[in-house]
Amino acid sequence: MHEIITLQLGQRSNYIATHFWNVQESYFTYGENEEPLVDHDVHFRPGLGADGTETFTPRTIIYDLKGGFGTLRKYNALYEAEDPSGHPEGQWQGNEVVQKQPPIPLNEYQKSLEAGLPTPSLTSSSVRYWSDFNRVYYHPRSIVQLNEYELNSSLMPFEDWTVGEDLFRDIDKEHDLLDRDIRPFAEECDHLRAFQLFTGSDDAWGGFGSRYVDALRDEYGKTGIWVWGVEDGTRLPRHKKMSKMINTSRTINSIAPLATLYCPIVDVPQHLPKYLNIDLQSDWYKSALVVSAIETATLPSRLRTHRDFETSLLGHRGGSQTIFELQSSIISPDVGEKRPPWATKKYITQKSDDEAKLDFDINFTIPQPMADNTAVFTQVQVFRGEEQQAVEIEPPGGDDVVLKRKLRLYASKPAVERFSSTLRFPLPDSYPRNMFVGSDEKVGVDITSGLSTTSRIADKLKDLQTIASRGVGVDERENLTNGLGELRELYEKDWISESDSGDD
Incomplete structure (x- = not known):
């Protein structure tokens, strides 16, 4: 097995991760002869409940502030026998007065789940916390x-x-966070493949997550680290926007050099297609859209027939370009022209290696449309959809992959990897019912998604560098702006022109 341990840092991240886990749960099959396409052991861990029954729970660690867990209890129905009193026994033999906050009442959806009854439709008003x-x-x-x-x-x-x-x-000084929280999960793994972090990047969680990644890289030097850095996309007063951009610049400068993948995610993007119906005031809606792209882009990492997904991220620079754009398009069944040609049977007889950038409808990282002069360095494309259209692309041999990448580098072409699956994006009953206009929750949604390193990352880093030069103190300014400048150089277009001149 190649397991992934997930870390969820903060309220916004927990909204996204909760949708992620609900989608993973929907992949489970219970028939004896049903072979799931998804390898559940990647993200779930077996165990035993309080009564000795077998359990299968997410391999994740959820951090949130006091009051952030809503109705979620630390000890649930599977483990509640381990904590009968709700508080530890002490040595004091006198009278005790225990003061406890009244529990937050379950919403109707959670009541129905616990009772094993059909669940009512959720709405923005009925979702108060991610645990709802x-x-x-x-x-x-x-x-x-x-x-x-x-x-x-x-x-x-x-x-x-x-x-x-x-x-x-x-906290780390007092408890050794990795030893207390990470090690019990890591020791259960046969072959720990990666850590996946959902974290805010423009608030205090960015600082918390940055130091966490530092510790992980020190302890697990060769293990992959995938970070989804969530930024607030709502309109804010200028001074608050400036503060958040400074926080973001610190997060990227700290994490990007250490991560295998760092993906800035603006929640929610500025430009949205008309086929989406989203309540922009609802974190439940916004996080549902984000996870449809993240879960699709990383789908190959948990398919039983997967290829080496991590290798696809390396590109021509051996993994030094770690900051990726996240893009996606929702494909309606009656809009066939939206299908990428490489995801159709016709593709088999066509040469389409030059198709490095697609006209994605949604960009979660950079709001502006991709200009014609944008340089695409690396792109991982994932299509999931209609059975009669999708083609399961068999992985070529290892030597063929290396040769193909070298030829593309010499020809000044981007490193492109494509994955295709017939497994549609599911719509569990915890998902907003009407978000994808015209979708059928019983069938799911066809989605194409991409992770791309482009020259536009340099523009984003330049903006952050400018803000940092104006807004941080003298003691920090030089190190921060220089660090962002070094990152920015990795995404300039120069390497393509140098490669071209070398061929003359």
Whole structure:
């Protein structure tokens, strides 16, 4: 097995990750003769419940502030016998007065799940916390509440990057976070493949996540680290926008050099196609759209017939370009021309290696449309959809892959990898019913998604570099702007022109 351990840092990340786990749960098949396309062992771990029954829970660690877990209990129905009193026994033999906050009442959706009854449709108003639409059980070790800060506190807001950095260091000094939280999951793995992090990047979670990635890289030097850095896409006052951009610049500067993949995600993108019906005030809706792209882009990493997904991210520069754009398009059944040609049977007899950039409808990283002069360095394309159209592309031999990449490099062409599957994106009942106009929840949705390193990343880094040069203190300014400048150079177009001149 090639397991992946997930870390979820903060409220926005937990909304996205909850949709992610609900989608993974929907892939489970229960017939004796049904062979699932998805290898569940990648993200789920076997175990035993309090009564000795077998369990299968997500291999994840969920961090949130006090009050951020909503109705989710640390000890659920699978493990509640382990914590009968709700608090540890002490040595004091006198009278005790235990003060507890009243529990948050379950919404009707969660009540129906617990009772095994048909679930009512969720709405923006009925989803108060990410736990309100959660469908899976977690191991108690997965639940980590950080009591030092409270959700949405005006007295001690968890907003500044250095606040999160300091919190990680304080907790790590006291408990050794990797030893307490990571090691129990890592020791269960046969072959730990990667860590996947969902984290805010423009608030204090960016500082917390940056120090976490530092620790992971020190301890697990050769293990992949995939980071989805969530940025606030709503309109904000200028001073607050500036503060968030400075936080983002610190996060990218800290994480990108250490990660295998760092993907900035603007939640929600500025430009959305008309076939989407989204409540922009609802984190439940916005995170559902984000996860449709993330889950599709990473689908090859958990398919039983997968190729080496990590190798696809390396590109021509051996993995030095780690900052990727995330893009996607939802394909309606009656819009056949939207299908990428490489995902159709006709592709087999055609040469389409030059198709490095597609006209994606949604870009979660950079709002502007891709210009004609944009240089695409690396692109991983994933199509999932209609059975009579999709073609399962068999992986070529290892030597063929290496040769193909060398030929593309010498020809100044981008490194492109394509994956195709008949497995549609599912729409569990925890998903917004009407988000994809015209979709059928019983069938799922056809989606094409991409991860791309392009010259537009250099433009994004330049903007962050400019903001950092104006907004941070003198002690930090030089290191931060120089670090962003070094990252920016990796995404300039020069390497293509140099390659061209070498062929003359």
